[in-house]
Amino acid sequence: MGRRSINTTKSGKYMNPTDQARKEARKRELKKNKKQRMLVRQAVLKGKDPLQLLTEMEIIDKMEYNPVEAPLLNEKVLKDKRRKLKETFQRVVRLYEKENMDYSKELKKAEYDYEKKRLKLQLYFEQVKNAERVQLDQIPLPDIPQQLTIPSMIPLPNEIPLPSLDKLPHGILKKSSGFSEISMMDVDHEALRKRKPPGPPPGPPPQLSDSEDEEYDPEKGIEENIGTVDLDIEHPHDSPDEDDHDHDDEELLGSKSRKIRFVDDDTRDPDEEEKDTRLKFKAPKGVTALQAKMLQMAGQQIPDKKKEAERRRDVRFYF
Known part of the structure; x- marks a missing residue:
């Protein structure tokens, strides 16, 4: 279908020039109004905060998927609100795709994170509701062992041997010194008496001078x-x-x-008394x-x- 001529009516009759001029002015006015409405809508969308829209959608999700408390509003009302907020958010994203591409990518990433959180809430809500609907008789139990355990064979806390207070537990950090108080207390003196004394040191004995044999009195x-x-x-x-x-x-x-006398001196008399x-x-x-x-x-x-x-x-x- 092509465009209809402004000179004739729908039935094909000829229109007078006055009606033709009035019809042409109405057409221009509608086009102008449409353009103004588009500008108003863009201004309204620019005034909206897209992140705030996502926050409101998260609040609605928490109200709907709360397993403890029932939502204050009806389920249909919550879904309608979420749908309207999501449509508004998508229009804002489309608007920024034409004007600011980087900001639109950030908004899409935020929407993806919101969807992940919503799926987690929904899964948790369904798990809790399914657990409430399950009866105890339907839960499968393990098979009964052939040899029954006697209750008397189970060790009680009082029967567990405790470490004695005389000996302290050995640490694992650093070995204590041999001269510390704890090590001296733990020494068995009778065992030390039975031990043999240590042997002589290795190597030849040291050379002693004449003065070392004498002791001071x-x-x-x-x-x-x-x-x-x-x-x-x-x-x-x-x-x-x-x-x-x-x-x-x-x-x-x-x-x-x-x-000075030498042993091999021939002039020396061997019978002569040494003076x-x-x-x-x-x-x-x-x-x-x-x-x-x-x-x-x-x-x-x-x-x-x-x-x-x-x-x-x-x-x-x-x-």
């Missing part, structure tokens, strides 16, 4: 503990103001020269400050000068 004097030292040097002359017994000792000691060529010095009159300090540190008494002089007459120091 605090009851002996410092002269007896120190001993004598041999030196092959000439004896220096003493001062003339010494006592008479000092002069006698000096005459006995005398000054001797050093001699003591060591130089001997007289003992000091009293205890020196160093010796007194050593005696004090050793816990001994400092000897008297007179008694010490009498006792030292028979003692010789060899240096």
